Amino acid sequence: MHLLLVPADDDAVRLARLDAHGVLLGEPWQLGREDLPAAVAGLERDEAPRWVWDTTSDLYSALLQAGTRLARCHDISLARTVLRFSTLVQDPDYARFALDVTGSAEYPVSDAVEPEQRQESLFEAPRSHRSLEEVRQEFAAQLKAVETSRAPARLRLLLAAESAAALVAAEMRFLGVPWDQAVHRELLEEALGPEPAPGRRPALMEDLVVRLRELLRAPRLNPDSPQELLKTLHRNGIEVKTTRQWELKSSDHPAIEPLLEYKKLSRLHTANGWTWLDAWIRDGRFRPDYVVGGVVTGRWSSRGGGALQIPRSVRRAARALPGWKLLVADASQVEPRILAAMSADEGMARAARGQDLYAEIADAGFGGSRSSAKIALLGAMYGSTTGESARLMPQLKKLYPRAIALVEEAARTGERGGAVSTWLGRSTPPPGPDWDAAQRTQSQEEQRRADAWARARGRFTRNFVVQGTAAEWAECWLAGIRSRLAGLPLPDGAEAASPTGPAELVFFLHDEIMIHAPEELMPRCVEAVESAAREAGTLLFGRAPVDFPLTVAVVDSYDQAK
DNA sequence: CACCCCCGCGCG
DNA sequence: AAAGCGCGCGGGGGTG
Known part of the structure; x- marks a missing residue:
C-alpha cells in the first residue's frame, strides 16, 4: 500500500x-x-x-x-x-x-x-x-x-x-551531532588565542605574520594571498611552483616552519573557528544539510558547515551527553572489498575474507609489503598511471585478473564516451554536449586536449563503478541500522524524548556512522551496526564470500575513535 | 555591489 | 610524499 x-x-x-x-x-x-x-x-x-x-x-x-x-x-x-x-x-x-x-x-x-x-x-x-x-x-x-x-x-x-x-x-x-561549544572554544583559544574582533586575525596568527614578514623581508606580506606569497618566496630564493604545504616542505628556509604553522592555524580559524560555531551550532547540536545522492557516484554531499569534512582537530568537541556515549563505526577497506565482490575475482575475494585485505594481498604477491599492495590497489581503482602504483600494476593484474579487468573495462568504456553502472544500476551521465565535437577534432593541439579529456573520463568511470557500489553498500548498511535502532526498547526510567527512538543515528560519512545513545543501550547498538553490515553485504551480493568488517568504538567524544 | 574562477586544504 | 577518484568551503582576485 x-x-x-x-x-x-x-x-x-x-x-x-x-x-x-x-x-x-x-x-x-x-x-x-x-x-x-x-x-x-x-x-x-x-x-x-x-x-x-x-x-x-x-x-x-x-x-x-x-x-x-x-x-x-x-x-x-x-x-x-x-x-x-x-x-x-x-x-x-x-x-x-x-x-x-x-x-x-x-x-x-x-x-x-x-x-x-x-x-x-x-x-x-x-x-x-x-x-x-x-x-x-x-x-x-x-x-x-x-x-x-x-x-x-x-x-x-x-x-x-x-x-x-x-x-x-x-x-x-x-x-544533530551533539556539539560541546565550551570544548570547541577551549581548543580554539589553545591554538589561536582569545577570540578576536570580527574581521581580525587571532593573536597567535598575527604573531606568526609578524615573524614571517621579518624572515621574508616583506613588511606588508599577506600570507593569505597565494600570489603575493609566491612572489615573496621567490624573492627569498625559495623556488616553489605553488604554495601547497607538501611542496613548501621541500625547502629548509627558516620561514617555512612558521608559514606551515600559519597555514594550519588559518585553516582552523576560517573553516571551523568562532564564525563556524556561531553559524552552525544551535542548542548544542551541529545540524548541517545532507544531500542524499548529491555526488554523481551516489555518495552523499552536504551543504553548510562542511559537514563531511569535520577535521580531526575539532572532533574533541563532538561529545556525548552525560550518561550517553557515541558509537563510531567505520567499515574497513570498503572499495577494494566491493571490487572483489563485483568482479567475483576468487583470489581477491579470498583476500577480502580477512580483517586486513591489504595485508592479505601483500602476502599473496607483494613479498609481504602492505604499503606496496595498498598503493597498487588504490592506483588500480583511481587510474594512476605514474610512479610506484603504475610499476606494481602488472603484478596486481597477474594476481587478480578479473578484478583488474573490471576496472580497466570501465575505464575504456568511459574513454569512448560510454556509460558505466554500479552494481545496483546507477549509471554515469553522458559526457556532455561538447564531447563528440572535441573527440572528432582535426587540429593536433585540440586532439591532445581531447585525449586528455578522454583519459580523465576513463579515470572517472573506472572509479565510478567502485565508489558508487560502495555508496550503495553503505546506504543499505545505513538503512539496516536505522530499522534496527527503531526497534530498541527505551531504557528503564527513560521517557520517549525523540520520535526516532532512544538511540540517535546522528552522522554518516561515506563509510562511517555515528550513533548517540544512552550508555546502557550501547551493546544493542553495536549488535545492530554489525548485523546491518552483514545484511548489507548479503543484500548486494547474495552469499558472496566477501566480508565487510567494521571498526567499532564506543567513546565519549569523536576524537577518541580510531 | 554581485558574480565567478582559482587556489589550497579539509574529509572519505 | 603524492599520486590516481569523489566532494565543500573560504579567501583572494578578477570581471561586469
Missing part, C-alpha cells in the same frame, strides 16, 4: 491511496498542514504504508518536528535521478518523462539555505506545485520503469536504499 503526499498550497496537503502500480484507490483527500502530523501518525500506525512524495525533506522535516517518525518512503526525486540515466532502464517513455520534470538540471540541488535564513516554520515552502495527478503519474512511470528494466530487483533495492537514506538524512539533521 502506498500513500501519496503532495503539497497543494501554503497550508494544505493532498493525500491519496495508491495500489502496487501507482493507480488511485478511492478519492484523494486534503488536510490542512496543522492537521497533517497527527493524521500521518495515525495512518502510519494503522496502515504502515510506504509514503510516496517528491522530496523527503519537504514534508518529513516538519513531521519529525511534530514528533512523527515514518518507517519507509519512496522519494520520487531521488528515484528520478537514478532512473533517468540508468542503463538498466529499457522503458523508452521514462527518459522523456524524467527530462520533462527536471528540465535541464543535471543533478539534484540542495534546498539548503543560510542558517540564519532558515525558516523554523513547520513546513518549508515547496518550490513549485505539481498537481497530485502529475506526481502520481511520475510515480507510476517510475514503478513501470523498474519493473520493465533489465534488473528490477537491483533497482528496487537501490531505490529503497536511497529513500531510506533520505529518511536518515532528515532525521540526522533533525537530531
Whole structure:
C-alpha cells in the first residue's frame, strides 16, 4: 500500500491511496498542514504504508518536528535521478518523462539555505506545485520503469536504499551531532588565542605574520594571498611552483616552519573557528544539510558547515551527553572489498575474507609489503598511471585478473564516451554536449586536449563503478541500522524524548556512522551496526564470500575513535 | 555591489 | 610524499 503526499498550497496537503502500480484507490483527500502530523501518525500506525512524495525533506522535516517518525518512503526525486540515466532502464517513455520534470538540471540541488535564513516554520515552502495527478503519474512511470528494466530487483533495492537514506538524512539533521561549544572554544583559544574582533586575525596568527614578514623581508606580506606569497618566496630564493604545504616542505628556509604553522592555524580559524560555531551550532547540536545522492557516484554531499569534512582537530568537541556515549563505526577497506565482490575475482575475494585485505594481498604477491599492495590497489581503482602504483600494476593484474579487468573495462568504456553502472544500476551521465565535437577534432593541439579529456573520463568511470557500489553498500548498511535502532526498547526510567527512538543515528560519512545513545543501550547498538553490515553485504551480493568488517568504538567524544 | 574562477586544504 | 577518484568551503582576485 502506498500513500501519496503532495503539497497543494501554503497550508494544505493532498493525500491519496495508491495500489502496487501507482493507480488511485478511492478519492484523494486534503488536510490542512496543522492537521497533517497527527493524521500521518495515525495512518502510519494503522496502515504502515510506504509514503510516496517528491522530496523527503519537504514534508518529513516538519513531521519529525511534530514528533512523527515514518518507517519507509519512496522519494520520487531521488528515484528520478537514478532512473533517468540508468542503463538498466529499457522503458523508452521514462527518459522523456524524467527530462520533462527536471528540465535541464543535471543533478539534484540542495534546498539548503543560510542558517540564519532558515525558516523554523513547520513546513518549508515547496518550490513549485505539481498537481497530485502529475506526481502520481511520475510515480507510476517510475514503478513501470523498474519493473520493465533489465534488473528490477537491483533497482528496487537501490531505490529503497536511497529513500531510506533520505529518511536518515532528515532525521540526522533533525537530531544533530551533539556539539560541546565550551570544548570547541577551549581548543580554539589553545591554538589561536582569545577570540578576536570580527574581521581580525587571532593573536597567535598575527604573531606568526609578524615573524614571517621579518624572515621574508616583506613588511606588508599577506600570507593569505597565494600570489603575493609566491612572489615573496621567490624573492627569498625559495623556488616553489605553488604554495601547497607538501611542496613548501621541500625547502629548509627558516620561514617555512612558521608559514606551515600559519597555514594550519588559518585553516582552523576560517573553516571551523568562532564564525563556524556561531553559524552552525544551535542548542548544542551541529545540524548541517545532507544531500542524499548529491555526488554523481551516489555518495552523499552536504551543504553548510562542511559537514563531511569535520577535521580531526575539532572532533574533541563532538561529545556525548552525560550518561550517553557515541558509537563510531567505520567499515574497513570498503572499495577494494566491493571490487572483489563485483568482479567475483576468487583470489581477491579470498583476500577480502580477512580483517586486513591489504595485508592479505601483500602476502599473496607483494613479498609481504602492505604499503606496496595498498598503493597498487588504490592506483588500480583511481587510474594512476605514474610512479610506484603504475610499476606494481602488472603484478596486481597477474594476481587478480578479473578484478583488474573490471576496472580497466570501465575505464575504456568511459574513454569512448560510454556509460558505466554500479552494481545496483546507477549509471554515469553522458559526457556532455561538447564531447563528440572535441573527440572528432582535426587540429593536433585540440586532439591532445581531447585525449586528455578522454583519459580523465576513463579515470572517472573506472572509479565510478567502485565508489558508487560502495555508496550503495553503505546506504543499505545505513538503512539496516536505522530499522534496527527503531526497534530498541527505551531504557528503564527513560521517557520517549525523540520520535526516532532512544538511540540517535546522528552522522554518516561515506563509510562511517555515528550513533548517540544512552550508555546502557550501547551493546544493542553495536549488535545492530554489525548485523546491518552483514545484511548489507548479503543484500548486494547474495552469499558472496566477501566480508565487510567494521571498526567499532564506543567513546565519549569523536576524537577518541580510531 | 554581485558574480565567478582559482587556489589550497579539509574529509572519505 | 603524492599520486590516481569523489566532494565543500573560504579567501583572494578578477570581471561586469
